[in-house]
Amino acid sequence: MPIPHRPPTIESPSFLARFPFLPQGDKWLKELLSDNNINLDSLIEGEWVEPIRIRGMQRMLESIKLDEGVDSTTRQDIHEPYGQMVEGLGFYYAMIVVCASFDERLVKRWVEGEASRADKILGELTDSETFDTVARTYLSDIRIKTQEASSGSIHASRPSKIIFEIPMVDFIEISPRITGHYWNLVNRPTRDGWVTISEASGENSQQRLARLIKERIREVLVDRCKHNMNNMDDEFAAKFADPVGKMVAELQLQKSQEIEITAVHQGDWPPCMTSAITDLSQGENVNHAGRRFLANMSRALALSIDQAQSFFVNAPDYNEETTRYQLGHLYEGEYTPEKCQTLKMAARCPVDQGLVTDRLCQFEWLTHPLKYVRAKQRRRSREENYATAEGDQTPSIASQTNSEDNNS
Structure with a gap:
């Protein structure tokens, strides 16, 4: 798997609060718990931690009701320490609850929701440096070229477009998981081991690349959840029985509604x-x-x-x-x-x-x-x-x- 062994260093808490699923955020999440004196019991029952639990439940519900769309905006001001804590630990709480369910359906639905949220955020980003950092976290390399936009008039200005290229090894590994002729290697321009991620289907090159990165995020989150569940005993999981029960019931309700549609x-x-x-x-x-x-x-x-x-x-x-x-x-x-x-x-x-x-x-x-x-x-x-x-x-x-x- 050509995921970088050493992903880019991220020092900004607001960056990690926006993308709490990044592997670079593991240490930061632990520091949030330690710096705010939050242990397992307070995370479950502490009154002042309620906003964290609410944010975590919101993330899970959005994933379960994925057909209604995910919210790519943060609910808190992630440029302030309190907002960073709620967003970061809200993700952490959601992940623990999902893993404590040991329900593969719930895990997959939550992962899909988080990956879809990331896809939407990355596709809408205007900060090229932020996009580059996230992309280099999940891809072995990327490079950028500019392409002059076509214009109907010789006097009109022609703003350049950004076109991304990624190593063929990354494309070959990820693209088979995505349907559509666009994602077949034979349909992509290639040169010297690089694949051009050109615009298509109403999406620009950045949005197309965000779709590829989504698959990597999904893969990493699934592996992370499997690791958590393998190291989680019944006693620990039982502490989250109440939120787990609510989420499993919500998932079953959603599934029954989906079945009604097909009927x-x-x-x-x-x-x-x-x-x-x-x-x-x-x-x-x-x-x-x-x-x-x-x-x-x-x-x-x-x-x-x-x-x-x-x-x-x-x-x-x-x-x-x-x-x-x-x-x-x-x-x-x-x-x-x-x-x-x-x-x-x-x-x-x-x-x-x-x-x-x-x-x-x-x-x-x-x-x-x-x-x-x-x-x-x-x-x-x-x-x-x-x-x-x-x-x-x-x-x-x-x-x-x-x-x-x-x-x-």
Whole structure:
């Protein structure tokens, strides 16, 4: 891993308060505890430490509710000692609570929130020296070149643009975790072992590089949490039972709401899809063909990658980053979901296996799961139209099915 063995020295407390996750901040956080006479008991129960706990809970809640966005602004004046203490130890408190939960879902969600916050801050930074320091903390090297901006007039001024370049070894290690054609090495300008991080997708070079750095921050924080949990005994973790319980409950609530979103018109989904989702949710191992089909089907039904990923979280071999990468690859490829015959050969058709009964699947014209969805949608549309028409009664399922047989 080409992370610098000796990251840049940071002396400014306000700098560390803004980026408390930096490895250079470890010593500073310990000094904050010592200088303010804060021990474990006072951190948990001390009245005057309440603002620290509140800030820590805010950071955790923002991470859990990540879809609502993270706040890149600090809540305190980080140029004053009190604000530095609240921001720094607020992060420290949040990390301890998350680790004390021993809940991998909560850890990953918190890490994602912190990494996203860093991405947003770095992308918005106007202080080039600050950006350079953070970048050199997580990358083996960076260099900057200026590029003259294009102009429609020969008389108009052409302000130069900053373009970042990073070593190829860093790009090769980090970029596979990010989806999108931009992040494929073959699509990036390279020269003498350096990769140009050019602007794209409405983002400038700095914002693109911030996206790469986000992945490194995520990686370092995950390792840090694993280290903390390996060195945390049950007695220590039990002291944080109250905030842990609140955060786990909030995470479960958030997850249930996400599941409700994906369940819209779930009755239209074919049994091969619902079977794969059920098996995964129960921790059963679904074969490669079944997983690929579920991903392709999710894309075809316009489900987001986040929604598709939620189907896999209970898989016995689930890895968030790997799943995200594989889903991104399939979504970008826009592959057509596998047809019924292919699913039968792969043992992923529950009707063919006799596990479920579905009359719609028995028709000869039903040769693809998407035909099942369209038939269900037509049926639902007719039922809704009949329900709103005066004097009309909803036709029987049998008559609807026969009609679908004739029209499909």
